[in-house]
Amino acid sequence: MENQKSSSSLKAVIAVLAVLLVGSLVYIFKVTSDVKTVETELKSTMTEKETVMKDLQELKATYDTAISENTSMSDELILERDKVVGLMADLNKSKGDVASMAKYKSQFNALQNNMKALMTENEGLKTENKMVTSQRDSTVVVLGESKKYNEVLVGQNEELAKVVEKGSKLTVLNIKALAYKMRSSGKQIETDKASRADALKISFTIAENQIANSGDKTYYVQVIDSKNNVLGEKKTVSFGDKDLTYSFATNVKYENKTVQVSEVLPGKDFAQGTYFVNVFDKGEMVSKTSFTLK
CATH class of the missing domain: 2.60.40.10 (Immunoglobulins)
Structure with a gap:
């Protein structure tokens, strides 16, 4: 009789341990999965941050080249370049989360559109300046x-x-x-x-x-x-x-x-x-x- 009770108690202990083991495995799996998800999101946002920073650096280089040509639009170009430099500084300080990256990409797109319009106008002024310089x-x-x-x-x-x-x-x-x-x-x-x-x-x-x-x-x-x-x-x-x-x-x-x-x-x-x-x-x-x- 005592052997039967001992056997029943052992089985109960084993069952409880089995449940705890399964729960632990599920918890470990979930934690591991969450960590991988966070790592993936961090890698993605950091890659986006690097991409936006590279695009901003190229935008600044375009303005630097245009400003060095010393056209009558130099003041406007300098103002726009300073906006790009300011955005680069803000981006460099940011944590690169999804919300902030969406904001920086939107601001970059606006600055890029401004750049295209100014470059078109600047090219026209350069042509006019060459004509004026050669004739007057x-x-x-x-x-x-x-x-x-x-x-x-x-x-x-x-x-x-x-x-x-x-x-x-x-x-x-x-x-x-x-x-x-x-x-x-x-x-x-x-x-x-x-x-x-x-x-x-x-x-x-x-x-x-x-x-x-x-x-x-x-x-x-x-x-x-x-x-x-x-x-x-x-x-x-x-x-x-x-x-x-x-x-x-x-x-x-x-x-x-x-x-x-x-x-x-x-x-x-x-x-x-x-x-x-x-x-x-x-x-x-x-x-x-x-x-x-x-």
Whole structure:
């Protein structure tokens, strides 16, 4: 009888141990599976982080190359490159989790789209700059109103520009020039036809600068047609030993914040060909562009 009880007790103990063993194996399997899943996810997110970082490095290299070409878009390119550098710094600090990687990839895609648009515009400006450099080596200078014909020099040698303190210098960006047909109703219709144009609209941006001197600023805008004629008022102003003939002057109240400037230059009988628009701060050319009327 005692042997039967001992046998029953042994079986019960064995059964309990078997259940515990099975439970332990299931638990170990689950833990191992979870660890592998986490390792896989970590490897995946780290690979994504490395890929995005590599893409951002290539994007920065593209901007560095474009900035080194020193076109009139250099300021815009530098601003976009700084955004890329900032995103690289943030990405480098991130843990690379799925949520943050989705955010960084979205920001990268937006920066990449901006880069493509800016590179297209920059290539166009490089082509125009080559044409201007090969055809023009100085700005228009009028020696006196008594002369029968104005002596005109087109363009401005950038070496004439004096170097000023970078921190306090105002930057002129995004200069644009468009031709319009003015309706009697006042409506403006953009055109690229010389025969239809009766006004030019010149616009540019003065960038924010907190350490520059505030107050009234005067910019002189010079518009030169394809026949080397200065359009508009044709007034002359002297800066030292230099005479500048300009199309119109625009006065700006600058309070250390970004200012948008837009002026309309009326005209008639516009000639076909390439026009050059130069913006001067006193005797220094601070921005330029060109456009063509067919």
